[in-house]
């Protein structure tokens with residue numbers, strides 16, 4: 001009798017669609033099997049306390065942006081020519097940067113007034129020089145990821161406050177603290193005008 005294919009024996013034909021049955025999925029929910037249940041966090045890390053700092057008027061992120069976007073501010077607000085002069089005269093600096101011709105470097109920095117962050121390859125600064133300039137609010141150099149910055153002009157713009165930076169000023173490299181509070185902050189862009197050079201041992 002013609003069954004129109006309805007009673008066809010399919011025992012030996014392979015299905016062309018494969019289903020993953022729930023039993024084969026290796027998913028475990030800690031307290032309930034409901035798919036809407038959010039797994040409980042087992043992290044033992046203490047959450048960071050966010051203390052809000054009141055910045056002085058004129059020291060917002062936008063103010064910093066407009067200040068740093070104006071190239072005329074470079075040698076008046078961020079880097080002093082006297083500081084460059086002192087660096088160029090320092091025998092340790094001269095030794096570490098012997099690849100540069102001293103007269104050419106002097107000309108680029110003091111006459112053409114090329115910003116330090118545009119000098120390629122970057123100037124090499126040893127730790128003793130960094131320490132010498134890592135003093136207080138008026139002169140605060142620091143190292144972040146082996147890059148030397150003069151953050152004196154940024155201090156009052158720091159949303160985390162001045163104190164925390166001053167407290168950690170003697171750290172060899174601030175990267176651990178930096179990452180602990182705000183790994184997402186693009187410090188290279190923010191501090192471009194504060195860049196001095198790279199650390200050499």
Ligand code: HEM
Nearest residue numbers: 050051151159160164165168174177178181182185187190
């Ligand atoms: C010198 C380079 C640094 C730059 C450019 C910088 C920049 C910033 C920025 C942009 C914020 C606001 C972040 C946000 O609201 O998402 C911030 C907040 C903060 N920063 Fe920094 N920071 C620097 C270094 C540090 C260091 C070394 C520390 C700790 C030792 C620190 C501690 C903090 C704290 C506690 C806050 C407040 C975080 C909060 O609101 O939860 N910062 N910083």
